[in-house]
Amino acid sequence: MEQLHVFGTITELRLRGADPDAAQAALAEVSAQLNQRHREWHAWEPSDVTRINAAFAAGQAVEAPESVVALVERAKPLSEATEGLFDPAVGGLVAAWGFHTSTFPIQSPAPTADQLRAWREQRPRITGVRVDGHRLSADNPRTQLDFGAMAEGVASEMVLATLRRHGVRDALVNMGGDVTALVGDGGRPWRVELRDPFGGRLGGVELRDGEALFSTGNYNRFRQSQAGARLGHILDPRTAQPARGAASVVVLHPDPVLADVAASALFVAGPSGFERLARRLRLGCAMMLTDENELLVTTAMAARATLLRDPVPLGPPLDLGEGCAGR
Secondary structure: OEEEEEOOEEEEEEEOOOOHHHHHHHHHHHHHHHHHHHHHHOOOOOOHHHHHHHHHHOOOOEEOOHHHHHHHHHHHHHHHHOOOOOOOOEHHHHHHOOOOOOOOOEOOOOOOHHHHHHHHHOOOOHHHEEEEOOEEEEOOOOOEOOOOOOHHHHHHHHHHHHHHHOOOOOEEEEEOOEEEEEOOOOOOOEEEEEEOOOOOEEEEEEEOOOOEEEEEEOOOOEEEOOOOOEEEOOEEOOOOEEOOOEEEEEEEEOOHHHHHHHHHHHHHHHHHHHHHHHHHOOOOEEEEEEOOOEEEEEHHHHHHEEEOOOOEEOOOOEOOOOOOOOO
């Protein structure tokens, strides 16, 4: 097993049956790639993204590395598909809530009602970021990029491609709890645990070749309200407040980028918006546990996940297709 510290979390790589020389070469390249992306994408430590955000705040166009340009271009259609529930232009709001930190729980004051109202009235959007070759500019000086809701998906996609290129066919990549898998011909699936937002282990899922299991919840990165409620790091751009209603969301999909984005967007959508957004994104395998311990799940996800306890069903499973890619 190899461990790397990138994007403020631990990345673990487990390989099975790989040629030792090929495995060593693959791990060295993956390490270099992830460290490079860390220097380019980090939302608050000095990086290309923080340099770009400073230029946006000054109303200036700025040169950007190819990887950041690619993130912007991939983010735009995903933001539109989620009706803006996923939007990496909200970095300023994330900072205002104190979530640009690796130390939790947060002790700094929450933004005031006036600050949040001003942000809502002048809300920046990723669709307002213009790409001109390798130069980026924003139509709103409040635009601050934060790719936290898609960076691990894009990085996981890159890691799998690198492993395959080196002939590694059986591997598990765990980026802070978000997992992607390679399973060779005739190989056994990888067993992955599901975290229970109320403590302990909720259950498990077996991952097949090329599948990604991404989750988000209010159990790790959070702050406390004055009343003692736990406020998670996933923010609702419509209200400028931490998203309410969900305790955790899990998405299983062959596209790690979509799985990453969808998990965050479903968390923002909450229980009332779960079915509509899951259908809109054509997700076959998705699950939400609400903060009232109620369960929303698709039929394909229910067939794949083994739960160790029985949350209260919030209606019957949703038939969104037999496979995790949906229909």
